Amino acid sequence: MSAAPAAPAEQKLDFDPDALREKYRAERDKRLRSDGEAQYLEMSGRFAHYNEDDPYVAPGFTRAPLTDEIDVAVIGGGFSGLLAGARLKEAGVKNFRIIEAGGDFGGTWYWNRYPGAQCDIESYCYLPLLEELNYIPKEKYSYVTEIFEHSQRIGREYGLYDVTCFQTRVTSIDWDGASKRWIVSSNRKDRMKARFVIMALGPASRPKLPGIPGIDDFEGHSFHTSRWDYAYTGGDTNGGMTKLGDKRVAIIGTGATAIQCVPFVAKYAKQLYVFQRTPSSVDLRGNRPTDPEWVKTLKPGWQRARRENFAGILTGQTFEEDLVNDGWTDIFRNVLALPKSDKPMTPEEIGRTMELADFRKMNGIRARVDNTVAHKPTAESLKPWYRQFCKRPTFNDEYLPAFNQPNVELVDVSAARGVERITKKGVVANGHEYEVDCIIYASGFEISTEFRRRVGLEINGEGGKSLFDHWADGFRTLHGFSTRGFPNWFYIGISQNALSVNMTAMFDEQARHIAYVIKETQARQGKTVQPTQEAQDAWVELISKLQLNNRAFLEACTPGYYNNEGTVRAGLGAGTYTPGINAFNALLQEWREQGEMKGLEIGT
């Protein structure tokens, strides 16, 4: 009897899966810290200035506090707030106000103007309202200037500047049961009254600092990447940072942000030290100008179709053509999609097939490092040893070559689980003090930390109950947007809805849906709207049935915000609607078409 033929995935392996698995485990263990997410410092108290100082506005802005009444308060003027504004207008809801901490629209793209800042989702999918505004991005991947300008364009074209309070941070919202309104308080001593509130904060609006001992002691200059200090560096987001010519600079962190700004600092600084704990996976960028001939071929509805094609491929749907055809869709086609098979695969076969595809993909990423970085020990340190979705994949063509420059040094701090200490003169790592003039923290955001911490404002509903206590054991919502006990309160973001890497497409459908609910409530003379207990319970149950069972995957990963720094408290994507964004949007559309406001209780 002959042996059974090897499954296609098992044939011709030019690597040893067991050895790779063991290497991944060792690299994870090396980095696990007992303090998990608590290792990071919140930007409050003595660190508040890292977050609250706005380098883009003139100091001294004042205005009288607002105590007036509006129908809707939209908190946040990034893309989710802009989309809420645009969709409210389209729905005919006129009396609303956007409240925004920054001095202009843009949200993450207002704050993150670090050199080289760029969106790694294709611009034709990412930038919202392209057809409505008849705008085509200049390149396949837009840089921050174009993205920021586009947010201003939305503000202008939809008349949103007239209804926005800039430079205003909401500090709390409190439900007033007597007037059936939210009291919206801010750092400008406002106490606005709003019938409805839409939270449009964005998932990365609160930066965080690494909890490195001595961080207060540094006597040089320091800032977080999301508040780039061009007064210090010179230049702007396109470069020109000539003031760094005589400066020794440390960048701490090597996530998606650092990958983009390192090549620019490398170009201008006298000396750059990049302190790396875990390397990013850096794949090909391949940006290119928009082809005018392609633009001529676009038919009405093209942006929605493209977004659905992109999202569909990322959730395993089959399409005749991969319209975006980039690094993201490559990962999904080659790592997450299963090969066609005559007989159904067992869960073990599926797991093994996907693991092998992942090993192959990451071997390619590691080979790219070897082919680019000349100094062998540096190349070794730059290789990521984990599965592709343990961390946010990155795409850049200038990052790795920067390490071939004589003024750039990679300092691998993985052995000590991070930078050891900051002194008044610089950064201590591996027992050596690196004296620097400036420290730039590329240390990320409160994306998956505890909900209270990442939201950064108080939310008190019926009976003064805090939302954070209400959700202490996890989200309880209908469709991810609203929760019982918090009437007229809507949340745009990552909750019990479908997650997409193309955040703006996700926010747009959420905004559209919330605008519909508000319009319908008003049309029915309702003063309040909130989910019924039954509808909410049913949605929570559905989500818990559908939710991604990726705990084992995340536990095997090097720590980061995707796995709550290794603790896998919830994990990114936990509790989301796993059939995917296209299925979720279809479900919402059908719900709206039924016209019954099913599962919502309207109070008069």
Ligand code: NDP
């Ligand atoms: P990340 O959270 O991805 O990175 C933080 C970095 O700081 C990590 O490299 C981390 O190391 C490092 N770090 C933290 N503490 C220490 C320490 N004590 N010593 C040394 N290093 C330390 O933040 P980013 O700002 O880079 O990215 C956040 C997210 O923002 C991205 O994942 C992405 O979602 C989004 N983004 C999107 C872009 C886009 O193109 N659309 C562009 C930029 C950002 P370790 O990995 O070991 O924890």
